[in-house]
Amino acid sequence: MRPKVLLVEDSTSLAVLYKQYVKDEPYDLFHVETGQEAIAFIERNVPQLIILDLKLPDMSGEDILDWISENQIPTSTVIATAHGSVDIAVGLIQKGAKDFLEKPIKANRLKTSISLHLKQAKLEHLVEDIESKFDRSRFHGFLGSCLAMQGVYKIIDSVAPTTASVFINGESGTGKEVCAEAIHKESQRKNMPFIALNCGAIPKDLMESEVFGHIKGAFTGANTDRKGAASMANGGTLFLDELCEMDLEMQKKLLRFLQTGTFTPLGASKEVKVDVRILCATNRDPLVEVEEGRFREDLYYRVHVVPIEMPPLRERGSDIATLAKHFLKIYAKEDGKKFSGINSDAEALLKKYQWPGNVRQLQNIIRNIVVLNDESKLSISHLPAQILKNKASTTKPVPSPTSMVTPSAAQETLMTARESTPLNEAQASGQIPKQEMNIRPMWQIERETIQNAIDFCDGNVLNAAVLLELSPSTVYRKKQAWEAEDERSAV
Known part of the structure; x- marks a missing residue:
């Protein structure tokens, strides 16, 4: 099938001239005169390349470029501009245009530019096809296709079928529990229970009961027998989040449980044996905790068999926008709101923000925006102050992480x-x-x-x-x- 090139040009005489230039080239050149006609054409049949005039009768070329970007149309755009508007055209390259042609466009320049960008588009599709065979944008509860997340997915694939202990490390809100659930769902225990316990949210005096359970009368208020997380997870997976928050005495009992597979409920005299796979997580540096005496070294080496490092959101690039759009559509549907996308300038600010609270913070911000507003597009005016502050700081050039190192x-x-x-x-x-x-x-x-x-x-x-x-x-x-x-x- 011959590639399609769309020429958006309000001058019929110029369009006829340009068509004459490329009449013998191996692609089809289509012509429309207005922005609305261009959008209608693109919606019917996306061309591989668009040559876009900046000044049209009904809208500017920049408006069409924004529409292409917001709707993620898989096409390349070249701006056609008069001499006096070259600076504007260069600025539009930052918004997604691939190149610009200065009018009046010469025959050789037009043919060379179209040929180059069609070859580039072909290469991009080839690369995307190759990458799609290896990369995943969704993986159980995860959403994201950045290089760091692809590494996480591959480790999960490798470790899930085994019985090895996994230690998940990462900042708060990066998805450590989602990672543990993915390991469980990929394992042979997927049809058995998955029990998650946040060690940082349980008081010290109740920790042993929460993990190992108790019998009636074991302590004041123990009116009935109660199973702990270890018993409830029998045959499945026990996920201990924020493990470094556990006190040393309880760490000792946990280590024995991991070594023997047995434990004694509080107040009982008989040991209980269970078959449980242990997954652990923390937002601290476990080696620092070991060095400072807050985490047992023998327990560290027992649970730290296969480490998984969850990347912070600020290092996940385009995943930020992908996640934001995902949350926006989910909450808009739940609350009956009109939101369907994010404006490009707002998306740029979301990508530049550092996200100290990671995915959880992004999720909460999008939830708040949907609750308090009802428009078709999320714009800069909807963003909270902490993200807008970042807009001012981005006016100064900031060295990339690579150049800083x-x-x-x-x-x-x-x-x-x-x-x-x-x-x-x-x-x-x-x-x-x-x-x-x-x-x-x-x-x-x-x-x-x-x-x-x-x-x-x-x-x-x-x-x-x-x-x-x-x-x-x-x-x-x-x-x-x-x-x-x-x-x-x-x-």
Whole structure:
């Protein structure tokens, strides 16, 4: 099937000219004159590429670009703009446009741009098809497809069928109990009970009774026999959340239970034997707790067989928007509200916020917004103060985590130059030759860095993109452009 290109241009004469330019090319060019016609066309049959004029009779090209972004239309957009609007077009690239063409568009420029972006779109779909074979966006109670979560899913797949103890570590609200339930549901015990106990929410004096149970008369108020969590989980899984909150004496009894599979209920004289798999979790650093004497070392090594680190929400990238939209649709349906999506500017703020309370905080904020408002789209005006404060701070450039840890090649070049050639008056006046600064064009450094990553990954572009923290399609596109340039230079 031939690719489809949609030209959104209110000038019929220009549209006829552009169609003449590409009449022999291996794709079909369709033309509409207004924004509404463009939206209707896209809804019927999504084109692989859209060439979008900025000024239309009924709306601006920016409005259409926002609509494409908000509805997550799988297409590429190139802006067609007059000379005086180039700065606006460049700004729209930050909102999702792939490129811009300055009008009047020359034949070779139009054909080259369309060809390049159609090839890029084909590569992106290829990458998505490859990734979809290995990546999951949903996994039991989890929602998210970032690299860190894919790692969590794979560990769960590996450990669930075994009897090994699992220790789940992560900040509050990252989904430690969801992880434990996923392990249980993937295990051979999935049809047996899953019992969760929050050790941090149980008073010290009641902990032993909650875990092991008691018999009538064991203590004041014990009017009947009561099964503990260990008995209720027999044949299934017992999840002990916030294990580091448990006092040392109870830790000793838990260790014996883990070693023997037996325990004695409070007030009883006879041991009880059960078959239980133990999963544990904490939001503290267990090794620090061991070093400071609050957590038994022997218990640590007994339960810390397979560790799983739950990533904080701030490190999950696009998962933030995915989760926000998920919660928005759920609560809107529950409460009969009109919310159906999130505006792109509000989505950008959600992604930039640090989320100290992680997924639980995001869930509560979305719940609050739905309860107090009833509009079709979640906008910036709906966001709480703590997220809006972040908007002001983002006006200053913030170095990426990678650049804070390891300087980029460009930074190393500049730092080396500064150390070897101080910026004194002689240099400022031009008396020192510029070549001593050893500054190279950024495109050379970028190409060298990307190629080094690809070589390091034995030619695997997907792995190289992960190391570089770039989209695989971006790496493919740059690599293809450089190779094409090399071929032209060789001719």
